[in-house]
Amino acid sequence: MLIGEVARRSGVSTRMLRHYDSLGLVRPTGRTRGGYRAYSAEDIRRIFHVESLRSLGLSLRQIRRALENPAFAPSALVGDLIRRTEDRLKREQELLDRLRVVNASAPSGWQGVLRIVELLRGLNSPSAARRQQTVLNPAEGVPVPIELLAGAVLAESDPNVAGALRWALARAGGDGLASVTSGMCSENVDIRRRAVLAIAEMSGDEATAVLADALGDSDPTVRRHAALALGTRGATEAVPTLVGMVVEGTNDVEAAEALGALALDPGCADRIMGELVHEFAAHTADPAVRIRLTQALAEMPGTTAQGTLQQLVDDDDQTVALIASALLKASEERSNG
Template sequence: MLIGEVARRSGVSARMLRHYDTLGLVRPTGRTVGGYREYSPEDIRRIFHVEGLRSLGLSLSQIGRALDEAGFTPSTLVGDLIRKTEERLNREQELLERLRTVDAAEPSGWQDVLRIVELLHGLGSQSAARRLQAVLAPAEGVSVPAEMLAEAVLTESDPNVAGALRWALARAGGDGVASVASGMASEDVDVRRRVVLALAELPGDEATVVLTDALGDPDTTTRRHAALALGARGVTQAVPELVGTVLTGPNDVEAAELLGTLAQDAKWADRIMSALVYGLTAHAADSAVRMRLTQALAEMPGTTALDTLRQLSRDDDRAVALIASALVEKLEKRLDDELGQP
């Protein structure tokens, strides 16, 4: 079969077939009387082998070795190709995300594009100080898109930069909640914790829904921060986790204050008191827990906790008893004032 017919049937150009011949990769078995290349069925089969290996990203020299060296094994070479392809895909994914970020900012001209790129470089810097500067003092004339800030929030490990990013995100508007909330699907517990901390500073029902779902997260810290954020919004679904926070700490003081606020609702006052009293019973042998519960009882409205505090004023732990006694004295004075007694 002559070169033109081979090119037509194989889809490989005649020019490339001549190149293969020059390299010794696919040399036609014969020549016609006029000196034209003539390919045998075996030659054509080799052409298809070459094209198949090219489709995997092998160079022509690598293909030559693969086809001609009997001891050539593909494992190492294929592994290298996989790694290089993954690196290329990662670079292309980064480029795609960068282009999407630029597009979301709706630049009016190339100067705007350059400012956004400068901001991206700042947020991607290895220096925490440089990242902080990029958040607090972005390039002139650039409003940072909420989606860009959300992405940075999910990956930022420096606490100062993370705080600045949350602050900026809360003021950016846009679709920040949805962008941040996507991180709740991450298997990385640190990412989920960052999501909850960011959502705590974002207003609206959408953020509240995601925070409520986070109460079921397997990570204790994620649940705790979600409960604190929800308690501040007056969401009573957070009560069990807030009580648990009082029992175990940290953030027990903040949790106690929130429980006191939620207990202003008469429908929840009894439930919260019952949970705190149950905690005293369940942790009767742990004076540190009893101390935290005593301080939480002090946050209950009115004289709701007076009887329980009277019992604690006789606690075996002197510190617990002293604090409870002081609280009882304060509440009894308040009660006397309300009753008008001298």
């Protein structure tokens, strides 16, 4: 079969077939009397083998090695191709994300595009100081687009930069909440933690509702962040989680302060005291828990905890009894003062 017919049937151009020949990759086994290339059935099968391997991303050099070495093991090469392809897809996804950010910012001209690109470079800088500077002092006073801010919040691991990003996002208004709430659905727990911290700094009923949903998150850190934020908003749904934090000793001081703020509502105060008293009874053999619970009573407003403290003055644990006595004395001094 002559080269022109092979090209028509295989879909491989005559130029590429000649290139294969020059490389020794697919050499026609015959020649016509006029010196034209004549391909056998085996040659054509080899062409299709080459094209199949090219479709996987192999270079012509790799293909030649694979076809000429019977002992060649494809697993290592295919694994390397997978890694290269994943890296390329990652880079292309990053490019797509950048293009979407530029498009969403609706620049009026190329100068606007260049400013957004500069913001992207700053936020993607390996230097934490530069990323923070980009947020706090954007170039030429151009505000960082909300979608870009939200994406940076969910990706940032440096605590100082993350704080600056959350601050900027909370003040951006608009769709800031909607942009960052998507992070609460991520399978990556770090992203959910960053998202809940950002939402905690946002005001409004919608943010409170998202935080309330976060109390059901599978990650205890996400639940704790949500509970602390809800406590400052007067949301009583946070009470069980806050009491649990006191018991566990995780951010127990902050949790006790939040419970004290919630207890300013008389109806909620009774509920909180009921749960704290229940935990005292459930942890009779754990002095560390009882001490934290006793200290939490100091945050209860007015005389809310006075009756419970009076009972704890006679507690079998001397430390608990001493703390209760000191708290009662301090309460009496405030009343007399």
